[in-house]
Amino acid sequence: MRFVLTLYGALFAAVLAPAALAEPVPVRAVVVTMFEYGEPTGDRPGELQYWVERSAIAESYPFPLGEYPLFLTEEGVLLLCVGGGIPNATASIMALGLDQRFDLSRAYWLVAGIAGADPEDLSLGSAAWARAVVDGDLVYEIDGREIPDSWPYGFIPLGAEEPAQGPQDVSTGWTLDTISFALNPALADWAFQQTRDVPLPDTPALKAFRAAYDGFPNAQRPPFVTVGETLSASTYWHGELLNRWANDWVPLYAGADREFMTSNMEDSGTLTALHRLARLGLVDTDRILVLRTASNFTRPPPGKTAAWSTTAPYPDEGRPALEAAYRVGAAALKALLADWERFAEAPPRPTPVVFDTDMAIDDWAALLFLARHPGVDLRAITVAGSGEAHCAPGVANALALADLAAAGAAIPAACGDPVPLDGYFVFPEPWQDDMDKLSGVAVPPSGRAPWDGYAVALIHAAIADSDRPVTLLATGPLTNIAQWLERYPEDAAKVDRLVVMGGNLNEAGNIIVPGFTDDHPNTRAEWNLYVDPVAADRVFAGPIPVEVVGLDVTNDVRVTPAVAAELKARADNPAAAWWDRVLDANDWFIDSGEYYYWDVLAAMTVVDPARFCRGESLPLAVAAAGTDKPWLPGSDLSMPDQAADGSPRRHLDAASAGVMRPAPDSGRTPAKVCLETDAEAAFSLFIDTLTTPQPPAGHIRPPS
Structure with a gap:
C-alpha cells in the first residue's frame, strides 16, 4: 500500500510539475461542461464544443486527470469538460482545484449543461438558474x-x-452536508436578471414535441429563462411517479420555497468537490453558478408510457438545449467580465435588511417581496405601532406573512411605541381595523412568539449581529427609527442605507381620501410623515443620508385591475395565492384609483436603486408646528399627556404637519429624493419575485 501511495503521489506531482516553474495563471471564471461526443471542435457538438469554437482560445493545457484538455480564453476563462456522471465530475473538479498551474481563488464557476426538465415548469430549450443543488442518490x-x-x-x-x-x-x-448545496441566491438572481431576455432557439421539432404535453402550459411555451432548482442523481430516472418524488425531495432538503425544475447526473459531485476545495481556501463557494437547460422532459406526455419516453430521442438531438446553455451562460459571463473590477473583489451577496413597517396593505406586499427576493437577507421586522396596524395584530401578521413567504427563516418581529413622538394624529379607524384583520383574508398563524424586546432594541440587535452594513427600510411613521437613532447613535456607522417611503416634493399630498378624510385641511403632506412629523424631522436631521421614495415616484405605480389580473394568472405558491386573495378583497380600492404600490416600490429601491430611484440630493425638513386649534376629527385624545421626550404632548397644526420641504441652509445631511422610476420594471419585478420568473411580455425569439 505504501508503494501505491508513493507512486500515486509521484504521478500527481509529475502532472503538475510545471506549476513549480511559473506563477499560477489567474483564472476569472471556469466553465464546467459535462460531456462531448467526440473532439472538442468540428463534429457533433456536446456541451463543451460551442464554448471552444466560439471563444478566443489563448492556450490549451494537458489535463490527464480529466476527460479533455483545458482551454484558456484570452479573457481568462478556463473551459473544462468533466465527463458524465457524479464520479467523473467529482474527480475532475478536485483535480483542477488542486492543479497548481492555476489560481482559482477569485474564479467564478459556471456549470452549463443540458438536463431533464419538469414539464410543469419548463419547455424544451428553456434555461433555469439554480439556487440549490440537491442530491438524489443518498x-x-x-x-x-x-x-x-x-x-x-x-x-x-x-x-x-x-x-x-x-x-x-x-x-x-x-451525509447531510452533501445532500443539499445552497448556492448564492444573490448571484443566481443577478445571473437571471442579466440573461432573462436572451433569445433562445425554437425549432419545428421542439414545437411538435411539446404539443403532446396537453395540460402543461409551461411545457407548451417557447423556450425561456427562469430560476429553479436542480436534482442530481447517478441514475437516469424518469416517469410520473419519480417526477413526483423529485418535486417532494428538493423542497425537503433545499427549503420549502425551493422548486424542482431540472434533473442532472453530475452537479452534486461538482458541488461536493468545490466545497471540499473551499476548506483549503482554493475556491470561493459564493461564486458558483449552475445553469441547466431542457433537452428532454422528466415524465411522459399524456397517453405515452414512461418506458417509451425514457429512451425517446431528444428533439433535434438536444441541440437547442446545447445552444441555450451556451447563449445564456455566455451572456452571464460577458456581464461578469465587463465589470470584473467589482466582481473580482466580491460576488453579489444578499443585502441584510431590517424592515420597519406599519403593516398596512402595501406593507404586506413589501414584506412578501423582501422575504422572497434572493438579493435580500431579511434580518428583522419592526412594527411602528403609531401607524395603520395596532401593535399586537401587526406583529402577529408580520410573523405569519414572513413564515408564509420564507418558511424556516424564523425572521423575528417586535413592536415599538403605539403612539407618535408628539401630537395626536392617527390613521382613520376603519383603515386600522382593516389592517389588523388583513382585509379579512386568512393566513396560517406563525406559531412563533414576538421577539422578546422592544422594536428599537431589535433594530440594534439585528445591526450588531450582521457581519456587513445593514440597510434599513421604513414604510410607516418614523417613530421607531427616530427613537433608535437617539438611543443607539453608534449604530449609524453600521448602516449602509436608510430607505424611507414617505413625503413628497413636487406632487400633491395624499391625506385627503374620498369617503374618509374629505374635509381634512392638509393638501400637501403624505400620511407617514403626517402622523409623526416630529419623528420624521429628527430622522432627516440625523447622520444617515435618507433615500426618500415618496409620492413623486409612487404615483407612477398605481395598482390597476390589469396588474391584479396578471398576478392572478401567475400565482403559483402560497404567498402569491394569498396576495391574490388580498387584491380580490380590495377590488373596490383598486377600482377607486387610489391604491398604489407605495411600500413595494420602496422595497424595490432597496434591491435596485439605480432603476427605481433617480432623483436629486438636498437637505430636508418636515413641518411639525404646534397649535391651539387642533384638528379633532383626525386625533386620538386618549394618547398619553406626555410626549416621548417627557414634555407635554402638543396638538400639531393639521394643515402643515408632515409637509416635507428643502432646507438648504440647515447644515443637514442631504437626502436623496426619488423623482423618476421605472414603473413597468417595478410591476414585472414584483410579480417575478412573488411567482416563478418568466421572460418579459412580448419577447420575441428569432428562429434558429
Missing part, C-alpha cells in the same frame, strides 16, 4: 414492487421512515 430505496400501497414511490429520506410527502425532520440523516 436515500433509502425499496423496489417499487414491494412498497406499501399507500406510498407513492419507494424512496425514503435517510433518517426518516416514509417517503417525503411533506415537512419532515431529516436532521438525523446521513
Whole structure:
C-alpha cells in the first residue's frame, strides 16, 4: 500500500510539475461542461464544443486527470469538460482545484449543461438558474414492487421512515452536508436578471414535441429563462411517479420555497468537490453558478408510457438545449467580465435588511417581496405601532406573512411605541381595523412568539449581529427609527442605507381620501410623515443620508385591475395565492384609483436603486408646528399627556404637519429624493419575485 501511495503521489506531482516553474495563471471564471461526443471542435457538438469554437482560445493545457484538455480564453476563462456522471465530475473538479498551474481563488464557476426538465415548469430549450443543488442518490430505496400501497414511490429520506410527502425532520440523516448545496441566491438572481431576455432557439421539432404535453402550459411555451432548482442523481430516472418524488425531495432538503425544475447526473459531485476545495481556501463557494437547460422532459406526455419516453430521442438531438446553455451562460459571463473590477473583489451577496413597517396593505406586499427576493437577507421586522396596524395584530401578521413567504427563516418581529413622538394624529379607524384583520383574508398563524424586546432594541440587535452594513427600510411613521437613532447613535456607522417611503416634493399630498378624510385641511403632506412629523424631522436631521421614495415616484405605480389580473394568472405558491386573495378583497380600492404600490416600490429601491430611484440630493425638513386649534376629527385624545421626550404632548397644526420641504441652509445631511422610476420594471419585478420568473411580455425569439 505504501508503494501505491508513493507512486500515486509521484504521478500527481509529475502532472503538475510545471506549476513549480511559473506563477499560477489567474483564472476569472471556469466553465464546467459535462460531456462531448467526440473532439472538442468540428463534429457533433456536446456541451463543451460551442464554448471552444466560439471563444478566443489563448492556450490549451494537458489535463490527464480529466476527460479533455483545458482551454484558456484570452479573457481568462478556463473551459473544462468533466465527463458524465457524479464520479467523473467529482474527480475532475478536485483535480483542477488542486492543479497548481492555476489560481482559482477569485474564479467564478459556471456549470452549463443540458438536463431533464419538469414539464410543469419548463419547455424544451428553456434555461433555469439554480439556487440549490440537491442530491438524489443518498436515500433509502425499496423496489417499487414491494412498497406499501399507500406510498407513492419507494424512496425514503435517510433518517426518516416514509417517503417525503411533506415537512419532515431529516436532521438525523446521513451525509447531510452533501445532500443539499445552497448556492448564492444573490448571484443566481443577478445571473437571471442579466440573461432573462436572451433569445433562445425554437425549432419545428421542439414545437411538435411539446404539443403532446396537453395540460402543461409551461411545457407548451417557447423556450425561456427562469430560476429553479436542480436534482442530481447517478441514475437516469424518469416517469410520473419519480417526477413526483423529485418535486417532494428538493423542497425537503433545499427549503420549502425551493422548486424542482431540472434533473442532472453530475452537479452534486461538482458541488461536493468545490466545497471540499473551499476548506483549503482554493475556491470561493459564493461564486458558483449552475445553469441547466431542457433537452428532454422528466415524465411522459399524456397517453405515452414512461418506458417509451425514457429512451425517446431528444428533439433535434438536444441541440437547442446545447445552444441555450451556451447563449445564456455566455451572456452571464460577458456581464461578469465587463465589470470584473467589482466582481473580482466580491460576488453579489444578499443585502441584510431590517424592515420597519406599519403593516398596512402595501406593507404586506413589501414584506412578501423582501422575504422572497434572493438579493435580500431579511434580518428583522419592526412594527411602528403609531401607524395603520395596532401593535399586537401587526406583529402577529408580520410573523405569519414572513413564515408564509420564507418558511424556516424564523425572521423575528417586535413592536415599538403605539403612539407618535408628539401630537395626536392617527390613521382613520376603519383603515386600522382593516389592517389588523388583513382585509379579512386568512393566513396560517406563525406559531412563533414576538421577539422578546422592544422594536428599537431589535433594530440594534439585528445591526450588531450582521457581519456587513445593514440597510434599513421604513414604510410607516418614523417613530421607531427616530427613537433608535437617539438611543443607539453608534449604530449609524453600521448602516449602509436608510430607505424611507414617505413625503413628497413636487406632487400633491395624499391625506385627503374620498369617503374618509374629505374635509381634512392638509393638501400637501403624505400620511407617514403626517402622523409623526416630529419623528420624521429628527430622522432627516440625523447622520444617515435618507433615500426618500415618496409620492413623486409612487404615483407612477398605481395598482390597476390589469396588474391584479396578471398576478392572478401567475400565482403559483402560497404567498402569491394569498396576495391574490388580498387584491380580490380590495377590488373596490383598486377600482377607486387610489391604491398604489407605495411600500413595494420602496422595497424595490432597496434591491435596485439605480432603476427605481433617480432623483436629486438636498437637505430636508418636515413641518411639525404646534397649535391651539387642533384638528379633532383626525386625533386620538386618549394618547398619553406626555410626549416621548417627557414634555407635554402638543396638538400639531393639521394643515402643515408632515409637509416635507428643502432646507438648504440647515447644515443637514442631504437626502436623496426619488423623482423618476421605472414603473413597468417595478410591476414585472414584483410579480417575478412573488411567482416563478418568466421572460418579459412580448419577447420575441428569432428562429434558429
